[in-house]
Amino acid sequence: MEERLRDSGVRYTGGRREVVAALDRADGPRSAAELHAELGGKVPVSSVYRSLSVLEGAGVVAPHHSVKGITRYEIAEWLAGHHHHLVCVDCGAVEDIELPKGLESELERLVGQVSKMSAFTSMGHSLEVDGYCTRCA
Amino acid sequence: MEERLRDSGVRYTGGRREVVAALDRADGPRSAAELHAELGGKVPVSSVYRSLSVLEGAGVVAPHHSVKGITRYEIAEWLAGHHHHLVCVDCGAVEDIELPKGLESELERLVGQVSKMSAFTSMGHSLEVDGYCTRCA
């Protein structure tokens, strides 16, 4: 990560480290407001937003296919590993989930077929499973 | 649809018909602003928002796993059929795609496994394929 940021001409400052660390601790994508709160206000909101957009530009974090007007970010897949999401349709919480190798390679094959079917250059994919989390069930 | 709305004690008025018709014509999820524009301003923005939330409450439209701060809606799956999405990571456009039966049932089986793996009550799923649309490729 440090290498990638250096190459992008971006400094890996205290605030940015905090944001990355918070995202790394999280078990799913997080919004700017959530990160601000989880850091106990240590990093001001405006800086969290700016950090996220800089880090996105450098390709070390990525926005998630979020629901309902807020953008949540996660550590980029090439750093954190490929995974999918369980989305609670009630409270909106999102949890990461990793598929066992077998299922993942099935899915990969399936996505390959899909891109062949359409005039679309596919770069990645994510399976979003909607349902009720344990709290809301 | 009319039946479902009646059962929810909701009137199927002109404005709501327009919104539903516009969503039905669309080849992918649409935001309130997009619908307002596509209807040539016929239905005021505030009414589009209200219609969408009422229709969502009645279960005839549903919010899509959207990207970057805006909420897009689509006709609920039990009315429009089950499908997936191609999302352009450049311009943000979203296009619906239907899988051939074979692939879809594979995917269904796969999602079944996933819910078994986690303490999560799964209700549905959507495969989001990220890439570049023909315009942005």
Added chain:
DNA sequence: CATATAATGAGAATCATTATCACTAAGATT
């Protein structure tokens, strides 16, 4: 037809996000 109630439209209020700008800190240069 009268009446009760749901729906509408315009604008105000709110919330997420982005832009601005004076100030501070990190590296590079001497």
Added chain:
DNA sequence: AATCTTAGTGATAATGATTCTCATTATATG
């Protein structure tokens, strides 16, 4: 180490999306 250059920061203002409010209008039903 002192200085200089430039990137980064934080407070706040501005914007954009969405929700709320409320007086008015349309709809259904007795």
